[in-house]
């Protein structure tokens with residue numbers, strides 16, 4: 001399969017997502033043309049650096065840029081103001097200016113952190129996304145949301161800042177630990193649920209994860225196309241874009257309840273989409289059979305679908321800290337049927353009852 005391209009057009013920005021195997025070569029050509037003689041600061045993590053850092057460094061140097069690799073400790077625990085300050089220091093030492101380029105090379109943690117560094121350093125330095133996890137390829141590298149966590153909660157400080165271009169190479173996912181591959185599959189299933197029943201059916205028809213991976217360019221293309229449509233309709237995350245948060249309200253609460261240690265983001269989202277659909281089906285808001293189909297899909301891709309016994313009051317408290325709260329209500333994303341989502345506004349004090357209360361006769 002050749003190159004697949006998607007163009008994102010917002011009010012102020014326009015950029016391209018290129019999906020192809022061997023995208024690094026395209027990146028070198030792009031950088032040589034626009035940044036020859038300038039500097040490229042690659043922000044990555046130690047796992048990605050160990051696997052791919054040397055070859056990226058060599059390729060960038062051969063493209064005629066001066067290059068520095070800034071590598072952080074892998075994982076969510078690095079998405080902090082402290083690590084951000086270390087990155088600013090490295091950017092200053094390397095003397096990066098607004099005519100240079102930052103490259104976010106890694107999963108969603110690196111993408112969010114490097115994107116936020118790029119958006120704030122010198123009030124904005126251009127950056128490129130080169131995502132290496134499935135989750136980053138189908139979700140976090142597109143849409144321009146950048147963030148760091150605070151001790152009080154996830155993604156509490158951030159900005160909207162779009163990359164100049166996104167290069168997606170699905171060959172990177174071959175070295176992912178299987179848990180992270182399945183993690184990304186939770187988001188792929190989510191896209192099918194909210195917008196594209198054909199995508200959902202396609203996922204159900206693969207024999208196994210291996211067969212699904214062999215089709216990954218097209219699957220990533222489908223997911224990115226959905227994200228494009230939703231993000232273009234609602235750049236600032238106030239309306240339509242909320243549907244991308246299907247399963248996330250409960251998912252974030254589970255992640256927080258277990259201190260971000262027990263479950264990955266995708267696993268928590270998987271539980272969230274399954275539990276909320278089971279509930280909305282019981283409440284008569286979702287077409288019957290949707291919940292069973294979602295459970296089957298999650299099971300097929302080795303994802304959890306039931307929230308383990310947890311203190312519901314504590315989970316409800318975690319939901320009350322969700323950034324999506326506006327005033328005293330939160331928009332919970334539900335399916336009317338597979339492939340179609342809507343947002344239901346629920347008052348803060350009614351959340352617990354909506355999710356766990358008695359089902360009316």
Ligand SMILES: NC(=O)c1ccc[n+]([C@@H]2O[C@H](COP(=O)([O-])OP(=O)(O)OC[C@H]3O[C@@H](n4cnc5c(N)ncnc54)[C@H](O)[C@@H]3O)[C@@H](O)[C@H]2O)c1
Pocket residue numbers: 045046047048051074075076079106107108109110112132133134135136139140141142143144145146155172173174175176177180183265
């Ligand atoms: N900005 C957004 O719109 C958005 C959307 C969804 C999620 N996110 C954020 O994304 C983050 C999660 O991202 P993630 O799941 O990619 O986690 P991650 O960045 O921590 O990557 C997961 C693990 O995979 C390793 N890894 C990355 N690429 C690899 C490769 N090719 N081969 C082998 N190992 C590799 C990493 O070192 C890490 O250990 C969260 O912080 C979440 O908030 C942001």
